[in-house]
Each structure stands twice: as C-alpha cells, then as structure tokens.
Amino acid sequence: xxxxxxxxxxxxxxxxxxxxxxxxxxxxxxxxxxxxxxxxxxxxxxxxxxxxxxxxxxxxxxxxxxxxxxxxxxxxxxxxxxxxxxxxxxxxxxxxxxxxxxxxxxxxxxxxxxxxxxxxxxxxxxxxxxxxxxxxxxxxxxxxxxxxxxxxxxxxxxxxxxxxxxxxxxxxxxxxxx
Amino acid sequence: xxxxxxxxxxxxxxxxxxxxxxxxxxxxxxxxxxxxxxxxxxxxxxxxxxxxxxxxxxxxxxxxxxxxxxxxxxxxxxxxxxxxxxxxxxxxxxxxxxxxxxxxxxxxxxxxxxxxxxxxxxxxxxxxxxxxxxxxxxxxxxxxxxxxxxxxxxxxxxxxxxxxxxxxxxxxxxxxxxxxxxxxxxxxxxxxxxxxxxxxxxxxxxxxxxxxxxxxxxxxxxxxxxxxxxxxxxxxxxxxxxxxxxxxxxxxxxxxxxxxxxxxxxxxxxxxxxxxxxxxxxxxxxxxxxxxxxxxxxxxxxxxxxxxxxxxxxxxxxxxxxxxxxxxxxxxxxxxxxxxxxxxxxxxxxxxxxxxxxxxxxxxxxxxxxxxxxxxxxxxxxxxxxxxxxxxxxxxxxxxxxxxxxxxxxxxxxxxxxxxxxxxxxxxxxxxxxxxxxxxx
Numbered sequence: 001x002x003x004x005x006x007x008x009x010x011x012x013x014x015x016x017x018x019x020x021x022x023x024x025x026x027x028x029x030x031x032x033x034x035x036x037x038x039x040x041x042x043x044x045x046x047x048x049x050x051x052x053x054x055x056x057x058x059x060x061x062x063x064x065x066x067x068x069x070x071x072x073x074x075x076x077x078x079x080x081x082x083x084x085x086x087x088x089x090x091x092x093x094x095x096x097x098x099x100x101x102x103x104x105x106x107x108x109x110x111x112x113x114x115x116x117x118x119x120x121x122x123x124x125x126x127x128x129x130x131x132x133x134x135x136x137x138x139x140x141x142x143x144x145x146x147x148x149x150x151x152x153x154x155x156x157x158x159x160x161x162x163x164x165x166x167x168x169x170x171x172x173x174x175x176x177x178x
Numbered sequence: 179x180x181x182x183x184x185x186x187x188x189x190x191x192x193x194x195x196x197x198x199x200x201x202x203x204x205x206x207x208x209x210x211x212x213x214x215x216x217x218x219x220x221x222x223x224x225x226x227x228x229x230x231x232x233x234x235x236x237x238x239x240x241x242x243x244x245x246x247x248x249x250x251x252x253x254x255x256x257x258x259x260x261x262x263x264x265x266x267x268x269x270x271x272x273x274x275x276x277x278x279x280x281x282x283x284x285x286x287x288x289x290x291x292x293x294x295x296x297x298x299x300x301x302x303x304x305x306x307x308x309x310x311x312x313x314x315x316x317x318x319x320x321x322x323x324x325x326x327x328x329x330x331x332x333x334x335x336x337x338x339x340x341x342x343x344x345x346x347x348x349x350x351x352x353x354x355x356x357x358x359x360x361x362x363x364x365x366x367x368x369x370x371x372x373x374x375x376x377x378x379x380x381x382x383x384x385x386x387x388x389x390x391x392x393x394x395x396x397x398x399x400x401x402x403x404x405x406x407x408x409x410x411x412x413x414x415x416x417x418x419x420x421x422x423x424x425x426x427x428x429x430x431x432x433x434x435x436x437x438x439x440x441x442x443x444x445x446x447x448x449x450x451x452x453x454x455x456x457x458x459x460x461x462x463x464x465x466x467x468x469x470x471x472x473x474x475x476x477x478x479x480x481x482x483x484x485x486x487x488x489x490x491x492x493x494x495x496x497x498x499x500x501x502x503x504x505x506x507x508x509x510x511x512x513x514x515x516x517x518x519x520x521x522x523x524x525x526x527x528x529x530x531x532x533x534x535x536x537x538x539x540x541x542x543x544x545x546x547x548x549x550x551x552x553x554x555x556x557x558x559x560x561x562x563x564x565x566x567x568x569x570x571x572x573x574x575x576x577x578x579x580x581x582x583x584x585x586x587x588x589x590x591x592x593x594x595x596x597x598x599x600x601x602x603x604x605x606x607x608x609x610x611x612x613x614x615x616x617x618x619x
Binding site: 017021024028029032033036037042045046049050053054057058080083084086087116117120121124128129130133135136138139140142144145153157160161163164167170171174 | 184185189190192193196197200211212214215216218219220221222223224225226227230231233234237238241242609611612613614615616617618
C-alpha cells in the first residue's frame with residue numbers, strides 16, 4: 001500500500017521527474033568523480049553525491065533554464081555540498097595524498113604508462129585546490145568550459161585561460177618528474 | 179554564460195586539442211603531449227562503486243522518500259512547493275490584521291457621546307438623572323430656539339380652591355408622612371430618581387389632622403429631543419386642569435442640541451397628588467426623578483394667630499382708653515399707640531395669610547430634559563438607507579482600504595528590502611566561506 005502510494009506517478013510533476021531521472025542517469029558517474037576528486041574521500045563522496053541528488057530533486061521546480069544548463073545546475077549544487085563538507089571537516093582534499101589505487105593500473109598497462117600515471121599523480125599533488133577542482137570538473141566530470149564557468153561563477157574566457165595554465169603547469173611537472 | 183573575451187590562438191588551439199582528445203578525435207602532433215596528459219587525467223578519474231550506484235539508483239527510484247519518517251518529506255515537499263503561496267498568505271494575513279485593527283480603531287472613534295445636562299436638571303434634588311437614556315442619533319430638532327417665561331398658562335385655576343385647607347390622603351409608609359407626624363415644625367422629604375420610568379402612583383401625602391402642613395415636589399422628566407415644546411404644553415394643560423398656576427416657565431429647544439424646560443408651578447394642596455399623578459403620566463415624557471417634601475408649620479401658624487389676637491386686644495384696649503381720656507396729651511399718645519397696634523395687626527394678618535397660602539397651595543418644580551445626544555459622523559446623522567449614503571460609505575471603505583494598503587506597503591516594502599539585503603549579504607558570506615574551503619589553511 002505504501003509502496004503503491006510512493007510510486008504512484010504524480011501527473012502534475014511527471015515531466016519534471018522524467019527530466020530529473022534522465023539527468024541523474026547521464027551524470028551520476030561524472031558527479032561522483034568530481035565530488036570524490038574534490039573531497040579525496042570515496043566514502044564521503046558517496047554521501048555528498050547522494051545528498052546533491054536529493055537536494056537537486058527537492059529543488060527541481062526552482063531550476064531556471066535561462067540561467068544555464070541542468071548539468072551545470074546540478075554540479076553547482078554538488079559543489080556547494082562538497083565545499084560544505086570540506087568546511088565541516090576542515091580538511092582540504094589532496095588527490096596526491098590518497099594512496100594510489102592499484103586497480104587503476106591494469107596488468108595490461110606497460111611500464112611506460114605506469115610511469116606516466118605516477119608522474120601525473122605526483123604533478124596533481126603539486127597543484128592548488130582550485131587547480132585540482134578545475135581538473136576534476138574538466139576531466140573527472142567531463143564538463144565543457146562553459147559549464148565549468150557556470151559552476152564556478154566565472155567567465156568562460158577566464159576558465160579557459162585558467163585551464164590552459166593549469167595544463168601547462170601539469171605538463172611541466174610531469175616532465176620534471178621524468 | 180559570461181561574455182567571451184578573445185583568447186590567444188595558442189591557448190585556443192591547446193583547448194581545442196584537449197576537447198578533441200576527450201571526444202576521441204585526432205589532434206595535431208604539436209599537441210600530442212597535451213592529449214596524452216588529458217587521456218591520463220581522464221583515466222585517473224575516480225570510479226564509483228557499483229554497490230553505491232545500486233543504492234543510489236534505488237533511492238532515486240523511491241524519489242528519496244524515507245520510510246522511517248514518511249511525514250517529513252511530505253511536509254518538506256509541501257513547503258517547497260507552496261513556499262511562495264504560504265508567504266503570500268502570511269503577508270495577506272498580516273495586511274488583514276492591520277486592516278481590521280485600523281477599521282476597529284476608526285469605528286471606535288467615530289461615535290462620540292455628548293452628555294449635556296440642561297440647566298437645573300435634577301440638580302436641586304441632589305440625585306443623578308438622565309443616565310438611563312439610550313444613545314440616540316441627533317439631527318432632529320425644529321431649528322429655532324424658543325424661550326417663554328411667565329405664568330400665562332394655568333389661568334383657569336379656580337379661586338375657590340385656593341384657600342381650601344390642606345387635605346391629604348392617608349399616606350402609608352412615606353417618609354414625608356412619618357416625618358410630619360414626628361414633631362411640630364418638622365419637615366419630611368422623600369426623593370426618588372431613576373434612569374427608568376418611575377412609578378406613576380401619586381406621592382404619599384402627610385397626615386394633616388388638625389395640623390398645618392406645607393407640601394412641595396420636584397419632578398424631573400425626560401423627553402425625546404424635539405418633543406420638549408410638546409411636553410411643556412402637556413405640563414401647562416395638566417396645571418390648567420388641576421386649577422393651578424404656572425408661576426414661571428422656561429422652554430429651550432435648539433437644533434442638534436438637547437432641549438430643556440423648567441417650570442415653577444403652584445396647585446391647591448388638595449390637588450397635589452392628582453397633579454403629580456398626571457405629570458407622571460404625560461404621554462411623551464418619562465419620570466427620571468421625583469422629590470416630595472413636607473413641613474409642619476402648625477406652631478408658626480398658632481404663634482402668628484396668637485400675636486394677631488394680642489394685637490387686636492391691645493388695640494381695643496387703647497381705643498377704650500382713648501374714648502375715656504380728656505387730656506389732650508394722653509389722647510395724642512394713645513392715638514399713636516393705637517396706630518402702631520393697627521399696623522401690627524396688619525402685619526400679623528399678612529403673615530398669617532401667607533402661612534395659610536403655603537398650606538393651601540403646594541409648589542411643584544418641574545424640569546424637562548432630553549437624553550444625551552449621540553453625534554455620529556456628519557454623513558450618518560440621519561438613519562435609514564439611501565443610495566447616496568451607501569455610495570458614501572462605499573467610498574469611505576475604499577479610502578480606508580487604500581490607506582490600509584498604503585500602510586501595509588509602507589511597512590512591508592522596507593522590511594522586504596531589508597530581508598532581501600540580508601539574504602544577499604548572507605549569500606555572499608556563505609559563498610566566501612565555501613570558497614575559503616579551497617584556500618590553503
């Protein structure tokens with residue numbers, strides 16, 4: 001009885017629900033990757049990811065398409081939740097501080113690739129938190145520069161320039177590692 | 179989106195190479211190293227646990243409903259969906275409260291009870307009067323002020339009854355009667371006052387067997403505004419019918435103000451009860467106060483009569499001595515003494531006559547007043563429904579409503595601006611705090 005009530009479609013909100021479910025299906029892995037990169041804690045990232053989706057679901061009626069795409073809106077919610085978590089824990093995530101995930105280096109990878117990955121992780125550790133967040137949004141979440149600008153509240157040009165400098169910094173760090 | 183400033187070609191090319199790499203497209207060999215870095219970064223991204231994704235899928239499928247507390251999400255959802263409506267309802271309720279307060283306060287000050295006491299109204303009896311009158315609308319009145327004085331009415335009083343000895347009914351239980359029988363020259367007074375109609379029974383009369391009793395009364399009447407002159411005429415008619423005299427009268431009636439009338443009446447003592455009874459039954463007046471007084475003057479009458487008899491005896495003696503004397507000097511002295519005795523006889527006769535008049539005739543002081551006037555606002559001076567009055571009232575309601583709305587806006591707009599400013603400042607502070615989480619500690 002309760003289940004039927006819970007799952008009974010709300011005809012008035014069914015369209016909004018369908019859009020939300022589609023957004024969830026296409027972004028859940030990207031959102032987790034971004035949050036986990038920001039927090040550096042898979043367990044906390046799971047909680048924050050779930051919280052972000054729940055908040056987005058509650059606020060789905062307040063979404064205004066004129067202010068940006070749904071994906072950027074969702075990542076903005078997730079970013080606020082992750083930053084709140086960081087503030088609560090008074091800890092800045094450091095990707096390099098995390099122990100290397102052995103499974104990321106598959107047995108089929110060659111020694112050269114493993115070296116490159118190790119060098120990249122070390123280079124990431126040398127980035128600032130804002131640079132690491134930018135890398136997470138670009139390569140972890142797969143957002144476009146425009147979407148990143150919307151999430152961060154900056155201009156797209158500024159984000160593009162910031163990304164270019166960060167990538168150069170990473171490349172130089174990797175070269176120095178080798 | 180922010181407006182895009184032009185990027186340097188080198189930067190633009192590098193960014194396009196990154197995007198092409200992430201989309202699986204080939205890139206210029208010049209950016210091969212950058213493409214490789216992008217691929218590694220993409221491959222390094224954290225991957226969620228499948229168990230977590232399954233749990234999250236289930237929660238999303240259930241639309242984040244928490245079975246343990248089913249009411250809370252419902253309330254949250256209700257509040258989230260109707261927050262705007264609730265805020266509007268709250269504002270409307272506040273505005274309605276303000277409107278009701280303003281309307282109630284304006285109604286409370288629109289009625290002004292004007293209590294004007296006419297001259298002499300029950301003041302001589304020492305008792306309150308006119309308190310029971312209900313508030314009535316003013317605006318009646320005949321316009322001019324009319325004043326008349328004198329004793330024109332009551333001219334038909336019978337002279338034969340003026341010297342009739344005071345005959346009182348057998349009074350029972352009246353304070354005046356008991357006082358009259360207590361001692362010589364004692365006086366009794368009984369007064370009654372009420373905001374309602376007093377009893378119309380005749381006043382209790384003192385016992386007068388073999389005694390000289392004076393009686394007087396004060397009556398306070400109340401009449402509707404505009405009926406003062408009519409009631410005055412009724413008083414004149416009563417006095418005429420009872421063979422009394424109107425010693426003086428004063429009638430005042432002014433438009434928009436409570437009128438009043440005062441009368442000084444005299445009726446044969448034997449007709450005092452009947453007169454008071456009729457005054458109490460006037461068709462257009464109500465008795466507010468009544469005071470009956472009596473005084474036993476038997477001793478004064480006896481003393482005066484004795485003095486008169488003594489003066490007469492002395493004069494007769496003087497006249498006999500004058501007839502018997504032959505001395506001119508003694509005759510002259512006796513004539514002067516006889517003349518003084520005659521003057522004394524005249525004075526004693528006059529005094530005795532006045533005392534007998536006081537016993538034979540009773541005085542009545544009558545005061546007629548109108549109840550306190552209720553002054554409504556000018557437009558509502560007269561009762562009844564008219565189209566013009568309805569339009570006027572509707573206009574006033576609209577004016578009051580506009581005033582209430584203006585007051586509400588004057589309150590709500592600054593409050594809303596302050597709240598909006600605080601919310602803006604809070605969002606800035608919160609944003610700064612969140613951004614601070616990314617800064618090095």
